[in-house]
Every structure is written in C-alpha cells, then in structure tokens.
Amino acid sequence: MPDPAPQQGYRPSPAIRASVVLHIGAAAAVILRPQAWPWALAAVIADHLVLTGAGLWPRSSLLGSNWTHLPSAFAPRDAVAITIDDGPDAEVTPRVLDLLEAHGARATFFCIGERVLQHPALAREIVRRGHAVENHSHRHLHRFSLLGPSAMAAEITRAQQAIGDTTGETARFFRAPAGLRNPFLAAVLERARLQLASWTRRGFDTRNGNADHVLGRLTKNLACRDILLLHDGHAARTAAGSPVILTVLPRLLAAVSAAGLTSVTLRAALPPSP
Numbered sequence: 001m002p003d004p005a006p007q008q009g010y011r012p013s014p015a016i017r018a019s020v021v022l023h024i025g026a027a028a029a030v031i032l033r034p035q036a037w038p039w040a041l042a043a044v045i046a047d048h049l050v051l052t053g054a055g056l057w058p059r060s061s062l063l064g065s066n067w068t069h070l071p072s073a074f075a076p077r078d079a080v081a082i083t084i085d086d087g088p089d090a091e092v093t094p095r096v097l098d099l100l101e102a103h104g105a106r107a108t109f110f111c112i113g114e115r116v117l118q119h120p121a122l123a124r125e126i127v128r129r130g131h132a133v134e135n136h137s138h139r140h141l142h143r144f145s146l147l148g149p150s151a152m153a154a155e156i157t158r159a160q161q162a163i164g165d166t167t168g169e170t171a172r173f174f175r176a177p178a179g180l181r182n183p184f185l186a187a188v189l190e191r192a193r194l195q196l197a198s199w200t201r202r203g204f205d206t207r208n209g210n211a212d213h214v215l216g217r218l219t220k221n222l223a224c225r226d227i228l229l230l231h232d233g234h235a236a237r238t239a240a241g242s243p244v245i246l247t248v249l250p251r252l253l254a255a256v257s258a259a260g261l262t263s264v265t266l267r268a269a270l271p272p273s274p
Contacts, residue, residue: 063182081264083199084229099253100129103250110175113161115233134175136159148184214244
C-alpha cells in the first residue's frame, strides 16, 4: 500500500479535479448541443454518486489525503498506532490511561471538543501521561458529513480551540465523526493545518460488547504501521456490564508486544519540524 503523504498545502485530489472538469464539460455540452442534456445530467449524477460514496467510505483517499496507515518515511519501523475516540469519559478514560501506562504504550485520543471542556483535568492528564489529544469535532454530529464548508469549519475550529486552551497543545490530526465526510473537508483541514486520519481496522466496539470479536477484528493480520480504532466514549458493554475497551485493551497491547511491535502516537510519524 502506498504511503499516505503528510499534507503540504491544499491541492484538490485527482477525483475532485476530475469532477470540476466534468461539470465544466457538461455545462459546455448543454450550451453547444442542448439535445445532449440527458447525457450531461447523467454524467453529473454519476459523478455526485462517486463523490458521495467516497465520503461514506472512511478509508477512502479519493477526496484528499487520509492516513489509513502510518507513513513509513517517518514512523518507527516497529510502530503501530492505537487511536481511541469519543472521549474523554470520566468513567472509562482514567482506567484506559492506567492500562496504557502499565504496558508502556502511547495512544492517540481523538476527543470531542465539548467533552474536553466538560472534563478539562482529564484532557490534561492524557497529555501529561505522554499521549496525544487530537480533534474529533466539537459536538460529534451524526450529520457532520452533510454540513457545508462554513459549518464544518466551525465544528473543527471550536474543537481545536477547546483542545488548545485546555491542554496547551495544538491538535495536529482530525478524524471525522464515524469517519464520514464530504468534498468540502479537505480544504477546511488544510486551512486548519490538520491531517485527516482514519484507520487500518476497527473493532466496532461501540456496537459489539463481545471482547473476543472486537479483539479478533483488531489483531487480524496485525502488522507494523497499522492504525487501530477503539472507543473510550460511547463504548459498548460486555455481558458483565464493563466497557468493552477495558477488556480488549490489555489483550490488544499484549498482542502488539508479542508481535514485536510498539504502540506510538500518530505524531510520531509526522515529519520533523523544520
């Protein structure tokens, strides 16, 4: 799989550029040959369906740069990234932090801005323990992918400010709620100097409380440069009533260690600052 290149200024992806050319061509065709409008309309509709499908596929790079693996150019050779979404959570996150510390692992927490403001001491504790807090939007709207560029930028900016003011650290990465987005996002992220990150695989641990199933999805073909997704917020519960991440995480960390791998933050794979 080719390396995901870190963002270096916004340049529309080939798919976006092709879409612009198609729209211009369709408009020209209708002007020059009005009878061609059904074909022009069909082409535009097909284009919109492709772009919509790309936005609904969290691991797609058709709409712009998207980390699904750690880029090999800068990531440690034995590195994987464990990413934890939807917190901080007053019940779960402190116990997650203790588990990570017991295993000497580092993780990336994609936090919701509102929750950072609700639990500021916990957000600061994440950073104090050597982990990274990144941007997961301000309110985690289920309709995030339907927002226009201004509303999308507002969600991201508010979360960015909440994280910065609370932790003293500037978020470097963004993950869309549920991974869903639209063609406006890439330009918004470039202006905010944020890199989009999705994942190599996820355990669906917000819906599945079976720790064996969640762990199996995360560890199948586990390899260096993988980005793994878990949740401390909105976590599903096991049959015993425990948040499933608390059962899965120590076993996942043991599997990572047994494979000769190390869990690092996403920031460990960024190019060195000039």
